Amino acid sequence: MKKYNTPLIDQLEKGPWPSFVTEMKKAGKTNEMANDAVGHLEKCYTTKMGYWKHGGIVGVLGYGGGVIGRYSEIGDEFPGVAHFHTVRLNQPSGFFYTSKALREICDIWDKYGSGLTNVHGSTGDLVLLGTKTDALEAIFAEYSSRGWDLGSSGSALRTPSCCVGPGRCEWTMYDTLGLNYALTQEFQDEMHRPTFSYKFKIKSSGCACDCVASIARADMSIIGTWKGDIQIDQNEVKNYASKMNINAEIINMCPTQCMSYDGKELKINNAECSRCMHCIAKMTKALKPGKERGATICIGSKAPIVVGSLLSWVIVPFIKIEEPYTEVKELIRKIWDWWDENAKPRERIGEVIEMKGMRSFLEAIGVPPMPQQIKEPRKDPFMFYTEDDIASYKAKEAEEKKTGKYKF
Structure with a gap:
């Protein structure tokens, strides 16, 4: 595979935080699509232009969504990203995965795509970045046979x-x-x-x-x-009072000013409470939501x-x-x-x-x-x-x- 010189995107690897560029380079050592994606990104930074064009509708039989078409205008220069479609997988509720499930997802993606992922997209789906049109049906068949479904788009x-x-x-x-x-x-x-x-x-x-x-x-x-009143444990309120300034951190921060504390007892005018959870989140042992x-x-x-x-x-x-x-x-x-x-x-x-x-x-x-x-x-x-x-x-x-x- 071609080794790309990447002085501009190398700058994104500096600093204390993990860098997506580092992960792209790792994938690029064994995957041609990921490697060309690195070179393509450097070209975009060098020319200050974007070369991705909207691919229109691309998908699998029976599904109108779940795959986002993506093509490069400079596919001749970077053939690995001439087609670089994104596949969305429907995530489990609450994003609960087992290590076995994640390994299964990645093994299939390494087989058909670039190996690059985004966990998760802003909508929620597990996003698989970069594959070719002729691999889409095979990807869907293999994931669906293991219980995974496409997300939506x-x-x-x-x-x-x-x-x-x-x-x-x-x-x-x-x-x-x-x-x-x-x-x-x-x-x-x-x-x-x-x-x-x-x-x-x-x-x-x-x-x-x-x-x-x-x-x-x-x-x-x-x-x-x-519905109803916030549950208050006044003994726990006293414990919090020994560790924090309740008036400064709780009472004065209440958006509806429905609370008061005289140093002995915490009172809440529940009719004025907007249920914002600030007081409960800060005093977890002293306050609990209502029972209904x-x-x-x-x-x-x-x-x-x-x-x-x-x-x-x-x-x-x-x-x-x-x-x-x-x-x-x-x-x-x-x-x-x-x-x-x-x-x-x-x-x-x-x-x-x-x-x-x-x-x-x-x-x-x-x-x-x-x-x-x-x-x-x-x-x-x-x-x-x-x-x-x-x-x-x-x-x-x-x-x-x-x-x-x-x-x-």
């Missing part, structure tokens, strides 16, 4: 992902792993045969710590929460393409997440029906809601309006008063004061 439901949930976390409010698996099985057609206006991502977080960053990256975020647990469903986050980046906003403040998850599945289908009817090509659902309005959306999916759904105050007041209205109100107020019926 294109204008489809992207591979659902979730946090580790009850597998490792004491704070999870519902079974994120079970829900993630159930949604993946339920919506196979929507994942593998793209029919949407654009992509749709579902991410499940067991609590508001949101370890999969669903509120910033998912069209639909399912975030664990609770479920999830908040948010909608609409995305990275900037058409109208800029969006964060999710609440549509269902509290919902029970229990097998067989019928209520969640039905809500998802209603959301998709409205989106399908109103979206233009390449419009994410958050963008459509911004244009059509939350009222239209809520009416279509059968969810009543609630105060928690208000993302920001309206620029215009909801109600308008004439001078006659104000005069009438003042006269009524004066009369009530005379008769002793005035209450405010």
